[in-house]
Amino acid sequence: MKVFSVAGFHHTGKTTVTVELIKELKKRGYSISSIKxxxxxxxxxxxxxxxxxxxxxxxxxxxxxxxxxxxxxxxxKQLTLNEMLSHLDSDFVIVEGMKEVALPRIICAIDEEQIKQLVDGTVFAISGIYANDHDKYNNLKVFHSTDQIKELTDLVIQKVFPVLPLPNLECCGECGMNCREMVSGILAGRNSREDCKTDRNLDIQIEVGGKDINIVPYVQKTLKDIIIAYVKNLKGYQEGDSIDIKIRD
Ligand code: SF4
Incomplete structure (x- = not known):
């Protein structure tokens, strides 16, 4: 699932950009979910x-x-981004807001002062009110939310990649970076999505209190080997069967 955000301060045109992107991506045959x-x-x-x-x-x-x-x-209660994403199933998810999460971002702003406060390597385009009289900010292209929605959608399709497993703040550091640095690296072409070392649910899935827990690959493998070693001695187990275990207090 590919996830990106449209972020910025209040009254900068975020909702207009989000809605126009939803319409254009839908027109091109993609399924879209959104988070506000x-x-x-x-x-x-x-x-x-x-x-x-x-x-x-x-x-x-x-x-x-x-x-x-x-x-x-x-x-x-307030859900985390991962908790919300676990309930969605679509080609793209657009998150309006959540400036702090590690996602590729489009920034909406009214002036350069706002852009300066928000811009970093996770930003791949600028839009919102600022686009009414600008077409560039440093090396970033600025897109008008209606007149240039096709070009902005092309860029979304080109830039946005399957979401990292820990887009909230609790990065694992297994790749030697944090998740925001990884997003920046992928957008700049220095890294690829495969450089993320912790992908969710590769070998084993653990839920604690109904929440998916991300586990680094070697721990996934160790747990999987231990559980299979026990379960394969039980009557009824056949090689390749999936195993579900629930532990209650
Ligand atoms: S390995 Fe993946 S989840 Fe862990 S810090 Fe790097 S990018 Fe983030």
């Missing part, structure tokens, strides 16, 4: 007093509200 990061502390999808709100109040846990044309799943 919201900073309003009072934000809630629930209507106070509704029946599903009462469920959530009672359980303080996940609630699914099923309607005729829509179904909502509401978690009563």
């Amino acid at each position: 990061d919201i900073h309003n502390e009072n934000f809630t999808m629930e209507k106070k007093g509704s029946n599903s709100w009462k469920h959530a109040q009672a359980s303080e846990n996940t609630v699914i509200a099923r309607g005729i044309s829509e179904t909502y799943q509401i978690w009563n």
